[in-house]
Amino acid sequence: xxxxxxxxxxxxxxxxxxxxxxxxxxxxxxxxxxxxxxxxxxxxxxxxxxxxxxxxxxxxxxxxxxxxxxxxxxxxxxxxxxxxxxxxxxxxxxxxxxxxxxxxxxxxxxxxxxxxxxxxxxxxxxxxxxxxxxxxxxxxxxxxxxxxxxxxxxxxxxxxxxxxxxxxxxxxxxxxxxxxxxxxxxxxxxxxxxxxxxxxxxxxxxxxxxxxxxxxxxxxxxxxxxxxxxxxxxxxxxxxxxxxxxxxxxxxxxxxxxxxxxxxxxxxxxxx
Numbered sequence: 001x002x003x004x005x006x007x008x009x010x011x012x013x014x015x016x017x018x019x020x021x022x023x024x025x026x027x028x029x030x031x032x033x034x035x036x037x038x039x040x041x042x043x044x045x046x047x048x049x050x051x052x053x054x055x056x057x058x059x060x061x062x063x064x065x066x067x068x069x070x071x072x073x074x075x076x077x078x079x080x081x082x083x084x085x086x087x088x089x090x091x092x093x094x095x096x097x098x099x100x101x102x103x104x105x106x107x108x109x110x111x112x113x114x115x116x117x118x119x120x121x122x123x124x125x126x127x128x129x130x131x132x133x134x135x136x137x138x139x140x141x142x143x144x145x146x147x148x149x150x151x152x153x154x155x156x157x158x159x160x161x162x163x164x165x166x167x168x169x170x171x172x173x174x175x176x177x178x179x180x181x182x183x184x185x186x187x188x189x190x191x192x193x194x195x196x197x198x199x200x201x202x203x204x205x206x207x208x209x210x211x212x213x214x215x216x217x218x219x220x221x222x223x224x225x226x227x228x229x230x231x232x233x234x235x236x237x238x239x240x241x242x243x244x245x246x247x248x249x250x251x252x253x254x255x256x257x258x259x260x261x262x263x264x265x266x267x268x269x270x271x272x
Contacts, residue, residue, distance in 0.1 A: 062145075062152040068093045069138075069145040076138035087134040094134075094141045098125050171206035171242060171258075175199075178252060188258060195255045201248045208257040210239045216249030223264060 072093030079086035098121075105122035108114045121144070128137035177186045178196045188206055191197070196212060199205050205218070215235040222243055231247050234240060240253055242262040259265065 062148055065097055066145045066149045069097050069142045072097070073138040073142035076135045079134070087132075090134050090138050091129055094125065094129065094137050097141050097145060098122070102126070171204060175206055191255050191258055193255055193257075196252050197255060198250065198252050199246050200250050201246050203246055204242075205240050205244050205246060205253065206242055206258065207253060207255045208239075208241050208262045209253045209255045211236050212252045212254050214249060214251035216251045217247040219245045219247055223267065 072090045075086045075093070076090035079090065101118050102122045104118035105116075108116050108119050121140075125137050125140055128134070128140070171188060173188060174185050175188055175191065175197045176183045176199075177191070178198055183198055191207065197207065199216075201216070211234055213236060215233065217231045218234050218240060219231050220241065222245075223241060234251070240251070241264060242258065243264040257263075
């Protein structure tokens with residue numbers, strides 16, 4: 001019995017730490033997305049390692065989330081047989097896993113007026129928790145994160161095969177550079193850090209940088225490899241990456257890196 005209590009206590013501590021770190025990272029990410037273009041020439045764009053962290057945050061949490069889901073399911077399974085209060089530890093783990101989904105479900109209903117997967121999942125798991133059906137809540141939670149783990153494994157395979165695509169696909173030879181209020185066509189190789197280029201709907205973004213003007217829906221799935229990746233709405237201050245696509249809108253981008261120095265090029269080099 002004591003060893004079960006130790007496991008439960010350890011899981012609660014671990015989940016609590018992860019919960020705190022997740023909320024801290026999400027707040028940082030949201031602040032970065034909403035920040036305005038730097039006003040001073042001496043101000044720096046967010047460091048590259050932070051950009052990469054933001055891009056891969058969802059991937060890096062898959063293992064931890066699955067671990068919490070597995071322990072929660074195990075505790076819910078043994079609780080009726082050995083020590084019923086372990087069900088509360090299981091419920092805590094399920095709540096930790098489900099909190100981001102509850103938030104998405106809330107936003108879908110009250111902000112977007114939509115009924116979708118997160119809403120259904122939130123109602124289902126929430127109902128089981130409120131009616132003390134902890135085993136069913138933990139089972140559904142575990143199956144959900146098991147599927148996410150399989151998607152992650154698929155993503156790794158996808159990213160490795162993506163290397164060939166990134167190597168074979170060339171960015172556009174020319175870009176539209178805004179200079180002295182006029183847009184002129186110039187070669188990609190002639191760009192320098194700090195230049196402002198314009199990218200329209202249907203075009204590939206050829207550089208890493210941040211948006212100075214405009215708003216656009218951007219598809220980053222080629223970089224993230226996430227099967228459930230949705231286009232991101234980005235506005236002034238948000239970072240953008242080469243080999244992503246503008247689905248709609250028009251944006252002006254302040255160039256930071258291009259060519260072999262871009263995130264996509266470095267990712268290709270890492271997997272090759």
